[in-house]
Amino acid sequence: MEKSVYLDNNATTKVDKEVVESMMKYLKDDYGNPSSLYTLGQNARSAVEDSRKRVASILNCEPRDVFFTGSGTESDNIAVKGVARRYKNKGNHIITSAIEHHAVLKSVEHLAKEGFTYDIAKVGEDGIVDVDHLKSLIKPETILISVMYANNETGAIQPIEEIGKIAKEREIYFHTDAVQGAGKLTLDVKKLNVDMLSLSGHKFHAPKGIGILYKRTGINPIPLFHGGHHELSVRPSTENVPYIVAVAKALEIAYRDIDEHRAKQTMLKERLKAGITKNIGNILLNTPDNSVFNTLNISFVGIEGESILFSLDEFGIAVSTGSACTSGSLEASHVIMAMGRDHTTSHGSVRFSLSKYTTEEEIDYTIDKVKSVVEKIRKISPYK
Numbered sequence: 513m514e515k516s517v518y519l520d521n522n523a524t525t526k527v528d529k530e531v532v533e534s535m536m537k538y539l540k541d542d543y544g545n546p547s548s549l550y551t552l553g554q555n556a557r558s559a560v561e562d563s564r565k566r567v568a569s570i571l572n573c574e575p576r577d578v579f580f581t582g583s584g585t586e587s588d589n590i591a592v593k594g595v596a597r598r599y600k601n602k603g604n605h606i607i608t609s610a611i612e613h614h615a616v617l618k619s620v621e622h623l624a625k626e627g628f629t630y631d632i633a634k635v636g637e638d639g640i641v642d643v644d645h646l647k648s649l650i651k652p653e654t655i656l657i658s659v660m661y662a663n664n665e666t667g668a669i670q671p672i673e674e675i676g677k678i679a680k681e682r683e684i685y686f687h688t689d690a691v692q693g694a695g696k697l698t699l700d701v702k703k704l705n706v707d708m709l710s711l712s713g714h715k716f717h718a719p720k721g722i723g724i725l726y727k728r729t730g731i732n733p734i735p736l737f738h739g740g741h742h743e744l745s746v747r748p749s750t751e752n753v754p755y756i757v758a759v760a761k762a763l764e765i766a767y768r769d770i771d772e773h774r775a776k777q778t779m780l781k782e783r784l785k786a787g788i789t790k791n792i793g794n795i796l797l798n799t800p801d802n803s804v805f806n807t808l809n810i811s812f813v814g815i816e817g818e819s820i821l822f823s824l825d826e827f828g829i830a831v832s833t834g835s836a837c838t839s840g841s842l843e844a845s846h847v848i849m850a851m852g853r854d855h856t857t858s859h860g861s862v863r864f865s866l867s868k869y870t871t872e873e874e875i876d877y878t879i880d881k882v883k884s885v886v887e888k889i890r891k892i893s894p895y896k
């Protein structure tokens with residue numbers, strides 16, 4: 513079999529076998545509609561409510577505050593647009609950060625067309641939001657702050673607890689896109705001081721197309737869709753029972769085994785970092801020390817990240833440049849640019865993102881191939 517080393521787990525992850533097993537019953541046997549009153553339907557309802565409880569116990573919230581959605585993007589859109597629209601009589605100003613995922617940034621830009629105004633908090637060279645700057649942007653009419661938990665490109669962990677405290681003191685709603693924090697950082701919403709939090713199943717070994725939104729009781733976002741009473745009308749549509757079971761199972765596994773995952777991936781990430789730093793000159797680390805344990809982002813000066821990506825692909829190694837959604841366009845990453853890197857350095861950034869399935873042998877193979885690929889490209893490029 514050809515070699516396959518998957519180091520793009522911030523884009524998506526392999527579905528865990530245990531997760532697949534947990535959902536099969538609801539595809540094959542208990543396929544009823546959870547809104548139906550007969551036994552087949554009620555079996556499905558029990559599975560949905562049981563999953564909600566399991567998620568709530570990890571989020572340290574009430575089950576009624578957990579909503580199942582179609583994706584991380586959808587959770588972000590409900591939180592940002594739904595809350596802004598609902599509370600626009602209180603104020604029309606929103607604050608977000610320069611390194612958000614497009615699911616948040618584009619939602620905020622869209623709201624600007626509806627008469628909202630917004631400001632963008634800057635980040636330091638380390639890719640971490642400048643809290644003093646964010647604070648200075650707050651106005652009496654600010655109703656919502658949305659800052660992500662961990663950045664998808666650099667892995668930088670954001671000061672969510674601190675921003676949450678600032679928002680709470682000023683009675684501003686606070687949302688965090690925690691999509692890249694799941695399975696890596698605590699999701700205790702009380703500890704984090706968040707009013708709303710978004711998750712996406714496919715980033716932690718559940719299938720694609722299932723998201724979670726936590727929202728504190730009392731916050732009532734205007735839904736994006738109108739329909740039935742499913743998910744208290746926050747997200748109407750017949751519940752995706754197998755995927756709901758799967759996402760709850762995947763989250764449970766992620767936190768059941770988190771110590772083991774942290775220890776192994778921290779060791780592998782350090783090995784990768786040391787291997788690259790020792791063997792390759794003129795690189796720039798885009799991942800700060802305070803980062804999630806699976807992510808390492810490096811700029812190889814003088815080379816486009818895409819050339820490295822395609823060359824590594826020939827050796828069966830999957831990595832990415834920028835986020836998955838922006839790859840395909842040759843725009844420099846807005847995240848790396850926001851950190852003050854120039855255009856060329858931003859273009860040369862490569863993201864390695866590990867998972868619980870990554871092995872030491874795969875990391876050593878990757879170090880070896882990155883070294884030869886970078887040397888080869890630098891030889892034939894104008895790089896000096």
Ligand SMILES: Cc1ncc(COP(=O)(O)O)c(C=O)c1O
Nearest residue numbers: 583584585613615664691692712
């Ligand atoms: C930080 C972040 N937010 C949101 C999303 C969107 O999630 P989904 O693919 O489930 O829509 C992603 C996916 O790349 C992400 O990394």
